[in-house]
């Protein structure tokens with residue numbers, strides 16, 4: 001018997017996006033939200049599902065997040081935990097293969113090299129287990145530079161144009177490009193979006209699945 005059978009609604013799971021939902025982008029959870037989640041967990045099964053890797057999610061939600069949430073889904077569920085125990089996962093590099101990945105990475109780095117931006121920092125491609133994350137300014141920019149880039153991007157459409165160039169260059173790669181945050185976009189196999197995490201809970205027999213997230217448009 002799963003430990004949540006004693007809760008008021010054991011057949012209901014509530015899943016929360018992380019950045020922009022449980023916390024502001026890349027920031028820590030507030031004590032108020034953490035307290036609300038504790039109360040909620042008495043009633044239903046609670047999980048989070050975000051695009052970031054587990055290290056970043058733990059920085060934001062607390063080092064013990066994989067035990068505090070019933071389900072913890074990093075990289076949309078490509079890295080997954082149930083009651084603190086890791087579940088099986090797949091990897092982006094195994095799926096795409098080194099040769100195709102190399103062509104993709106070279107295209108991305110050349111495209112960024114040719115981009116005229118007010119500021120560039122470092123870590124333009126972050127290689128994760130289930131996806132890559134591409135940032136034209138570079139992921140190790142400061143909070144202030146992150147906000148500046150977001151504002152600049154709203155005017156100049158740097159990311160939408162970049163994504164279109166990738167779609168045109170790799171039409172047969174079956175990749176999805178998702179602009180979810182402030183400074184980057186995620187690249188993953190089509191189907192490995194946030195719905196991927198549902199594969200991990202299918203066998204649990206939940207009757208209701210609620211998802212709360214921001215930017216739920218395409």
Ligand code: M1P
Pocket residue numbers: 018019025050051052053133180181182183184185186
């Ligand atoms: O959760 C939304 C996105 O949050 C971050 O994006 P950014 O650094 O651009 O604000 C990243 O972790 C990204 O992978 C994620 O999709």
